[in-house]
Amino acid sequence: MSLTRLAETIAARAAADPEESWTAKLLAKGPEKCAEKFGEEAVEAIIEAVKGDRERLTSEAADVLFHLLVMCQARGVTLDDIEAELARREGQSGIAEKASRG
Template sequence: MTLNELAATIQSRKTADPESSWTAKLLSQGVEKCAEKFGEESIEAIIEAVKGDRERLTSEAADVLYHLLVMLSACDVDLADVLDVLAKRQGTSGLVEKANR
């Protein structure tokens, strides 16, 4: 499954029954809950990275990506828009890009 496919699935869950879909349940609880879950998963990924547990980090990274996409959906931000920003940054030094912000 690609990130685009996952984003489309998440988008389709916006109108699903929160009793039958974890994604719909998260989205029904609003941006704050979606952001909270993204933060929790990010911290868990950081912990596994520091511990050096590659298998757990891989699992937590998948959770981070999923919850990022849920949060973006809750904020009506399309993955395509995020990818456009990354494409525009491609070929630019990270140091230069940060200095231009």
């Protein structure tokens, strides 16, 4: 599944019945809960990266991407918004970009 398709699925499920969709249930709990869940998944990915378990890291990384997009959906940030920001940064040194954020 592409990130675009995943983002579209998350957006569509935002209007679903929370009793029938994990995504809708998570979104119904609010942006703070979505952020908490993203943080949990990010920590799990970090643990697997440190352990060096490629298969588990792959699985956790998929969870991180899913929950990142759910968290963004909860705050009205779209994948298009994220891609536009990445495009804006393209060709700019990572060091210079970080310095521009202050």
